[in-house]
Amino acid sequence: MASLDTRLDELPKVKPAELKALEKLGLRTVRDLLLNLPANLETFGAPLPISDLQADGKATVIGTLTSIGARKTRYKHLALTEATLSDDAGGRLKIVWFRMPWIAKQLHEGDRIAVAGEAKLSGYGASWEMRNPLHERVAGPGGPQRVGGLMPRYRLSEGITNKKIGDLVESLLHLAGELDDPLPPETRLRNRLPGIAEAIREGHRPQTEEQWRRARNRMVFTDLLALQIYFLQHRRKLESEPATPVPYVQAVIDQFKAGVGFELTNAQRRATWEVFQDLEKPVPMNRLLNGEVGSGKTAVAAAAVAMTHAAGLQSIVMAPTEILARQHLLKFRSYLEESFPDLRVDLLVSGLPAAERRRVTMAVASGQTALLVGTHALIEEKVQIPNLGLAVVDEQHRFGTRQRELLRSKGSGRPHFLAMTATPIPRTLVLTIYGEMKVSEIGELPPGRAPVATTVIWPEEREEAYRLVRQEVAAGRQAFVICPLIEESEKLEAKAATIEFERLRSEVFPDLRLALVHGKLKDKDQVMRSFAAGESDVLVATPVVEVGVDVPNATVMLIEGADRFGLAQLHQFRGRVGRGAHRSHCLLLADEPSETARFRLNLVAREHNGFRLAEQDLELRGAGELIGSRQHGVSDLAMEQLRNPTLVDEAREEAAKLVAADPDLDRNPALAAAVERLLDRMAMS
Ligand code: ADP
Ligand code: MG
Numbered sequence: 040m041a042s043l044d045t046r047l048d049e050l051p052k053v054k055p056a057e058l059k060a061l062e063k064l065g066l067r068t069v070r071d072l073l074l075n076l077p078a079n080l081e082t083f084g085a086p087l088p089i090s091d092l093q094a095d096g097k098a099t100v101i102g103t104l105t106s107i108g109a110r111k112t113r114y115k116h117l118a119l120t121e122a123t124l125s126d127d128a129g130g131r132l133k134i135v136w137f138r139m140p141w142i143a144k145q146l147h148e149g150d151r152i153a154v155a156g157e158a159k160l161s162g163y164g165a166s167w168e169m170r171n172p173l174h175e176r177v178a179g180p181g182g183p184q185r186v187g188g189l190m191p192r193y194r195l196s197e198g199i200t201n202k203k204i205g206d207l208v209e210s211l212l213h214l215a216g217e218l219d220d221p222l223p224p225e226t227r228l229r230n231r232l233p234g235i236a237e238a239i240r241e242g243h244r245p246q247t248e249e250q251w252r253r254a255r256n257r258m259v260f261t262d263l264l265a266l267q268i269y270f271l272q273h274r275r276k277l278e279s280e281p282a283t284p285v286p287y288v289q290a291v292i293d294q295f296k297a298g299v300g301f302e303l304t305n306a307q308r309r310a311t312w313e314v315f316q317d318l319e320k321p322v323p324m325n326r327l328l329n330g331e332v333g334s335g336k337t338a339v340a341a342a343a344v345a346m347t348h349a350a351g352l353q354s355i356v357m358a359p360t361e362i363l364a365r366q367h368l369l370k371f372r373s374y375l376e377e378s379f380p381d382l383r384v385d386l387l388v389s390g391l392p393a394a395e396r397r398r399v400t401m402a403v404a405s406g407q408t409a410l411l412v413g414t415h416a417l418i419e420e421k422v423q424i425p426n427l428g429l430a431v432v433d434e435q436h437r438f439g440t441r442q443r444e445l446l447r448s449k450g451s452g453r454p455h456f457l458a459m460t461a462t463p464i465p466r467t468l469v470l471t472i473y474g475e476m477k478v479s480e481i482g483e484l485p486p487g488r489a490p491v492a493t494t495v496i497w498p499e500e501r502e503e504a505y506r507l508v509r510q511e512v513a514a515g516r517q518a519f520v521i522c523p524l525i526e527e528s529e530k531l532e533a534k535a536a537t538i539e540f541e542r543l544r545s546e547v548f549p550d551l552r553l554a555l556v557h558g559k560l561k562d563k564d565q566v567m568r569s570f571a572a573g574e575s576d577v578l579v580a581t582p583v584v585e586v587g588v589d590v591p592n593a594t595v596m597l598i599e600g601a602d603r604f605g606l607a608q609l610h611q612f613r614g615r616v617g618r619g620a621h622r623s624h625c626l627l628l629a630d631e632p633s634e635t636a637r638f639r640l641n642l643v644a645r646e647h648n649g650f651r652l653a654e655q656d657l658e659l660r661g662a663g664e665l666i667g668s669r670q671h672g673v674s675d676l677a678m679e680q681l682r683n684p685t686l687v688d689e690a691r692e693e694a695a696k697l698v699a700a701d702p703d704l705d706r707n708p709a710l711a712a713a714v715e716r717l718l719d720r721m722a723m724s
Pocket of ligand 2: 336
């Protein structure tokens, strides 16, 4: 007898390929299977007599098979199962299943079945036909259980069919009553949610769409609640360990303002103030700077570094790539060196010569280095930073919770922690990805930045794009050309970029100075630096420049294959220009844009607010694209929230109540288990 904890591989009739597919979906036990409600419902409607069918409509029909047989087509030897279904009123429906020869073995003449699918008139309007309908044997007078009416649609992965999942669930549904409900009765009452057994039964086999929605809503609420509880507990754990307070010193901020080279924006000032307040506490800061592209997050981090230094502590800044780390080095130096001559900034990246590396490691270990800038690779190494007071991470959506933990363990105590987003992240998503952190939002750009004029360029207008590049270069400006994203490999991407570079150099801009940078290039930093120094006019690049190079003299961003990028990513590219005083342009080129691609690109052209754009991106492509595939459990949740944004607030409130009353959930083991399961699913623990 199966129980909730029975592993799916212990069940009879589950093939190895199906097990693998289920595993991919995160389903390992009977419990997992039951808790996994259909992601969607398909509506075929109640069964109809064949004579009432409508052309090209979805429909359900019940009848008796009057013939069924399998054959292969002469051309291509395609396996066909052909059948005829007659209903009680004498109507006839032809059925064809492609590539499903086994159906002819399972069903026989005289069987009573229900089919659901698209009905079409065939044979010059002479007879009704359905291709590849869903089917189910109908026994007794009860009518079909799963085919027709509302068809549950499960998330699938290669190797498993919707029917198979449905059948498995069906055979196990009687165990629903044994599930412990992680939601306490008060919580259910307060939020008007059904109990778990009811939700599982109705969610898998709904009579109405409303039932399914209610059940699903309850399951999503449970996940959101579990996640928020995790964040609260995690935050509590982080704050239970002491950090060295960094006292606020007015003279330091005055000095910083005098040397940074510009007036801080209001948003920067507010964020800086929030950071200083956190730093003063004897518990580690845990804050996210969620900022618009180009909003000046680096300056906020630099102010924190200065204050930390004044307290006699060291800081590290981590960047996702070497190029960006080097740029950070320059930026931090330029912000800090004038006002704080004794604040020594060093760089540690994998590409350093051995002697330099030794020198830096020594300087860090001896405490001479006040700020160490490096790549993520840094944390994988055994660099010890004796007086680490502040760790800053330029996130780029690539930093997992585990990595953050590693980073925190670099010093002897717990450092204060500050993360910066690469592109703005919508609020709902922030709560699901960075829920344990406090957030400072920077929505404002430094003054004097005109919005980057963004144009979608159709293939026949390509010449105009080149003309604009030429015109800007003639005026002393520079341009980026971003090559299409090629996901298969960095090597292919590099190759395509090289070909495009050669073409542009020989055919389009023979008179301009072109440079090329791609991931496989050894001296890419050299190329970037020389471009930043104005030694080339046009930089042809694979999407590597995305990570935030700062070249104020560049005024054109031309993006090839723009339809392959996410909106947030396009916005990030666009943020590479318009950083200086000159009017800038972003040109989005797409070769054969689909209808949706046109829509998305026009959205980028219209919408200059990164937060709003990110929200639209989320709706259009799903959160997985926005935050990377790393935590797709989170992305499913985030999508749900978009459909129902108040749900996350309700879950947060409820989580706060529950944790306040029972911090470790000792009195609610079912909820504690739900938290564990969620973390497991998201690979966060
Ligand atoms: P991001 O938030 O995208 O990381 P950066 O910190 O790289 O942005 O800042 C973008 C550019 O704006 C940099 O060249 C920086 O020096 C400049 N900058 C930052 N803050 C201000 C400000 N308050 N006034 C003028 N320029 C600023
Ligand atoms: Mg940045």
